[in-house]
Amino acid sequence: MLTVLLPNYKTPELTKLCLRSLRKYTDCSRIKVVAIDNASNDESLVYLRGLSWITLIERSASEIQGMAPPLMHSSALDLALEQVDTPYVISMHTDTIVHNPAWLDYLMEHINRSEKIAGVGSWKLETVPFWKSVGKALEDGFKALAGKKHTEFRFLRSHCALYRTELLKKHTRGFGDGECAGSSIHKHLLAAGYELEFLPVGELSRYMAHLNHATMILNPELAGRRTSSRKSFEKLGGKMKAESYQRILADDSLDA
Secondary structure, eight states: OEEEEEEEOSOHHHHHHHHHHHHHTSOGGGEEEEEEEESOOSHHHHHHHTOTTSEEEEEOHHHHTTOOHHHHHHHHHHHHHTTOOSSEEEEEOTTEEEOOTTHHHHHHHHHTTOTTEEEEEOSOOOOOOHHHHHHHHHHHHHHHHTTOOOOOOOOOOTTEEEEEHHHHHHHOOOSOSSSSTTHHHHHHHHHTTOEEEEOOHHHHTTTEEEOTTHHHHHOTTTSOTTTTSHHHHHHHHHHHTOHHHHHHHTOGGGGO
């Protein structure tokens, strides 16, 4: 059994889509869901309060006052992690949408291939156009020639990261350790001699989608210019109009 940790901040439609898709494509006898609301005070909080099949942690505005968005997110995960009593725990975002009933079996199969595997997930869960990947390769090549190449540390990101709870609590300081959620965890588990597996984006995408930066796009006061642009907003809106998503959003029975 595992516990799903799901921070929420002012994304009513996304929150509903995320949880309804989870409900639709999961045997809920196998999971617990803990949602952590970061003082949204909007329709998403009203929605969460109405779900009897989740545990809801509500944070007040004073609890998150002055927190940068990454810290608000990671500290919410840690607040929920304190309550986890299942052997496995998975962090998710409200813009992570499950679309295949085999998603849980897929993740569990990979983490259980060896007791040395402490976690599985992905660095990014998005497909990159061929032209963009070629451009990035050329850019990295020029930087290397100029002696400016920077090696990026890759870790299991919190949009979908499954861990062994015991190892997470024993060897790490949690998600809110002064770095992007998941980064410090990755380093500590590696240092303790455990493995963390990056799942191929092409494979993981068969089971779930990540609507990248959706919370930032829908809450421009949190975002930088890049994610809060009108183009980003329109692109997200187009994805949300997918027929499969609209069917899930229209199915109120998934809340019961």
